[in-house]
Amino acid sequence: MTMDRNAPFISLVWTDHITGRRGYLVVDRLVRGVASGGLRMRPGCTLDEVTGLARGMTMKEALHYNPEGRYVPLGGAKGGIDCDPRAPEAYDVLVRYLRAVKPYVETMWTTGEDLGLSQELVDRAAAEAGLVSSVQAVYPLLEDETAARRRLAEAFTVEVDGIGLDALVGGCGVAESVLTALDRAGAPRAGTRVAVQGFGTMGGATARFLARAGLPVVAVADIKGTLAHPDGLDVEALLAARDAYGTVDRAALRPADRELPGDAWLSAEAEVLVPAAVSYAVDTENQAVIGARWIAEAANMPVLPEAEELLAARGVTVLPDVVVNSGTNAWWWWTLFGDVEADADQAFTYTRRAMRELVGRMLDRAEADGTSPRAAAHALVADRLPMIAERFGRYR
Structure with a gap:
């Protein structure tokens, strides 16, 4: 059997039992057990697209590796949902998707806004899906989780000339x-x-x-x-x-x-x-x-x-x-x-x-x-x- 060394660590397809819409999660690589990458929603989103994006996240993380920095790059991952974010059912589809992949978000996949989704929307859906946070998988890697979470929350309140930081x-x-x-x-x-x-x-x-x-x-x-x-x-x-x-x-x-x-x-x-x-x-x-x-x-x-x-x-x-x-x-x-x-x-x-x-x-x-x-x-x-x-x- 030939092994593909570039194959993703995890690749899965989810089908919404109500609308039939498809969602995808690809974890390309883990570093210290965690991978990072946003969640997008757009009509026509495919597994191949999400796979390429997850590989891109592995690359982005690696490119920012600084041995002297506090931030240690993670692995790469990506999520995607084949749905128009403007559709009336889009939010409910998002919540059901996050419920379905909840074990991955809790343990290895840190995610956030991407094409079609704002961070506020992801946060709201994540809470409804029973998640502590969309980035909770990284918490065990932090020296001071309380201070880190407070720092990030405060950063999201900062505005510059009417636009959030x-x-x-x-x-x-x-x-x-x-x-x-x-x-x-x-x-x-x-x-x-x-x-x-x-x-x-x-x-x-x-x-x-x-x-x-x-x-x-x-x-x-x-x-x-x-x-x-x-x-x-x-x-x-x-x-x-x-x-x-x-x-x-x-x-x-x-x-x-x-x-x-x-x-x-x-x-x-x-x-x-x-x-x-x-x-x-x-x-x-x-x-x-x-x-x-x-x-x-x-x-x-x-x-x-x-x-x-x-x-x-x-x-x-x-x-x-x-x-x-x-x-x-x-x-x-x-x-x-x-x-x-x-x-x-x-x-x-x-x-x-x-x-x-x-x-x-x-x-x-x-x-x-x-x-x-x-x-x-x-x-x-x-x-x-x-x-x-x-x-x-x-x-x-």
Whole structure:
């Protein structure tokens, strides 16, 4: 019998006995008996998708391994539910899913918000499902559980200009990834235009940080279409006018702002594209209309591998998701383990420093090896996973 050494530790399919909807849980790897990864809800979610996301979480955890930090990276996992989060039955499906996987959440899988689900919704459903917390599996690894839980709870109450800190740190990391790439290329921030697909937690925060860094955000796409202005949209006004799903109230638009088709963000006259919504957004066909120089993957798996090869041949650099959007997950653990306190300035400073260092190492490796940033990130993971396994063991 041939053994697949890359097979997940756990892979399961759940079927809701009331609606027939499917849910999935994949634990790719355990470190100290625990794995980390969010729970998403979207129509069309598949086991293959969740498996790839779980593997990506293993990589994100490994990339943030710091032997001197309090936070010790966990293994990678992911959950997914094939359901429209706007559907009337969605919340009840979520509760039943969490009841079904409760033993895993209690013992090995720490989870939280992801595509289609807010942390508030996950927390509420977890409580209804009888869970202490969606991250309770990590509690035995904490030196002072009471202090750690208080610190994380306080962090979730912090707001910056009307937006919660928890909804900002990921976008801070994405923005810093973009700025690092621009700085290394000698590209000026002023005049470097940005187009963002998705205006929820990750896309909205990324747009805020890039706009505040001096980059005009010339296009923003939500479920209703693309909003555009060649000199830059009023990002703060759009953020104030969006709903819980990242859809912008068109009444907030200025007279000169334009409403374009939903896929117009791809061909926007911008140097940087930030896909921050769904997976598989850039394929072999629509990549041809992209004129940007950089693509920063704020979403998980938004660029298909075949499309990335075609983009690379045209000189378009894809900054991969396993690095670019890893800030949210890392912040959770930096806060819980005590590397940062419940303070926005401290969180942003730590995130910027960590992401700049990580993106720099990735780009250095890509240049040295003559490979893509994604291949370089994978190489860094391959270097680090054995280090983690040697120190903590590998539960496979």
